[in-house]
Every structure is written in C-alpha cells, then in structure tokens.
Amino acid sequence: MENEQHHAQAAALRVEAGTVLQGVWNGRVYRIERRLGRGANGVVYLVTHFPTAAQARGGRIAAYALKMGMNSVDLQSEINALRTWEKGRQAEAGRTGRHHARPFLVDNDDCDLHGKRIPFYVMRYVPGVSLRKFIYKHGPDWYGVVGGRLLEKLRQLHRQGLVFGDLKAENVLVNDNGEVELIDYGGLTSTGKSVKQFTELYDRGYWHAGSRTADFRYDLFSFAVMTVQMMAERELRERIKTTLPQTRDIKDLIDIARNHPRVRPYEPWLAPALRGEFASPEEACRLWHEQTRKRHRSGKPLNRPTPLWLKWFFAVSVLLLAVSVAFWAWGFD
Secondary structure (H helix, E strand, C coil), X not given: CHHHHHXXXXXXXXXXXXXXXXXXXXXXXXXXXXXXXXXXXXXXXXEEEECCCCCCCCCCCEEEEEEECCCHHHHHHHXXXXXXXXXXXXXXXXXXXXXXXXXXXXXXXEEEECCEEEEXXXXXXXXXXXXXXXXXXXXXXXXXXXXXXXXXXXXXXXXXXXXXXXXCHHHEEECCCCCEEECCCCCCEECCCECCCCCHHHCCCCCCCCCCECCHHHHHHHHHHHHHHHHCHHHHHXXXXXXXXXXXXXXXXXXXXXXXXXXXXXXXXXXXXXXXXXXXXXXXXXHHHHHHHHHHHHCCCCCCCCCHHHHHHHHHHHHHHHHHHHHHHHHCC
C-alpha cells in the first residue's frame, strides 16, 4: 500500500521539460527545463522564470531551482527553516557590509498539475554539474578545494542553528569555478530535533555511530562518508556487501581511509569526523583547509578549470582571426 502511494506521488510530480507552470496565488510563470534531483519528500527542477505582463517592469528572465512536493505541511516546514536561515544570512551580510547578498528563497506558491494542486517553492540556482561529474572531469585533486567550500557552506547553516541533514553527492552542484551550491533542503532541521530526511549510507545511525538528533556533527559525518564514497566507491560498496547490518561500524570506513591511496590523504580529517570528535564547525573547516594546503604544497599544482567567459573570449578571438585572414586573402585575389 505504502509503495503504491509512493509511486502515485512520484507520478504526480513527474513533469516533462517544456511544461509551463503558473503560481495560483502569486501568478509567476516558470518553464520546466530539467530535473535536478529527487528526495524523499519532493522533486527539484531547473526552471526558467518568465515575468508576466504585470511583473515585466521589475521582473526578468532568470534560471531558478524549483522544488515541489505532495505534502504541503512538510514543504512549509522546509520553507520556514529556509526563511530562518535567510534572515540570519542577511543579518550577517549586513554586519559584514555585504548588503548585496542575493536572496536565496525567491517564491513559494501552489500550481495545478495533473488535476492536483501541488505546493512548491523557488530558490536561487547556481549553474553547475553534480559533484561526481565535476571530480570526474577535473580530477580527484580538486576534491580538497571543493570539499572546503562545501564545509564553509554547511558552517553557515550551523551558525544559524540548522543542519542540512540529507547531505550526499547528488545534492551538491559545482560550477566552472569550483563554487558549490546545495540543492534539495528536505532534510533541513533545527539543531536538537530529529533529522527530517536522510539517506541511509550517509546516516550515522546506519553505521551505529550516533543518534539521528540534528547537530553539526551529523553533517560532518555525512560529509566524511561522502568523501570515502567519492574517492573509493567500489571498495566502500564491497565492504557494505560483505558486512552484516548489525556489525556495521565506522572502523570499516576508517580502514578504507587508511589503506586506499586516494582516501589516505584525507584520513587525518575523516577519522575525527566519523568519531564525532570535532568541537565546532570552525575547527572542522580549519583542519580541512590546513590539510588541503599541506597536500597542495607537497604535490602538483591544480589544473584549474577554464572560466566560461574565457572559453567564449577564446572562441570569439579565433573567429575574428579567421575572418581577418579571409579578408586579407581576398584582398590579394
């Protein structure tokens, strides 16, 4: 019965690219471009916002991430948590003089879809690819930099008394410059409460390493498991397959970290994160950055991704050169 209900909800939230949605109450219009991710309580889509005639004066065409779900109470709880974070974020921006900080939460409304009224909210979108694709393209050496930026992003949440909860590679986007953005805030939980949404592999309860009560160490634990998975996915999968659920332990993760060549450089950070030994998010960030600098000083320099604007500049330069050569050759005919 529960499985049938899940399939029915998934079908109701399945939207084809090109579909145009309009908010029932705010009237904003969004076109679905593609799916970004799916969580336990909803689906996140990349959308383009087209201002209506009434909104045209102050509106503009822009890309956003739109999350829709069947449970309006769940989604509203998520929106409330995001608003709490947004207020804290804006207050911090004011204290540091960064008044230009872009708003994160853009809109929340309902839409009529497949004969049902579906709640949704819209948030800022940073163009990028999944963490897995980014590392595959640019190499594992980049994980130290990207991981540090992700930890800073989590630290911002932790400072507002919030925990991301459902941290996994699928919920992390990385742009051409290595900047990160989290998507699908379904697990966003106030510190001290039970984590709302999680994925078993990254859950410390799954590894018998602690409770599912939200605290900053919960996110750090998930980050540590994600690191092991990104660097040694096959070994992690084999270890899980050959271990009984009741004997599953963080020793398995630490053992992989100590013995796998790609994970070993991160072991000084991973071990305390898995054991829950960090005293603060700041301590975790500081140690990660120290370890990353140490690795890069002793190794080869990073092959930095080429910024998109530079690629366009190069392409235009080549085109102009070709045109100039053609005119020069034509002049001698």
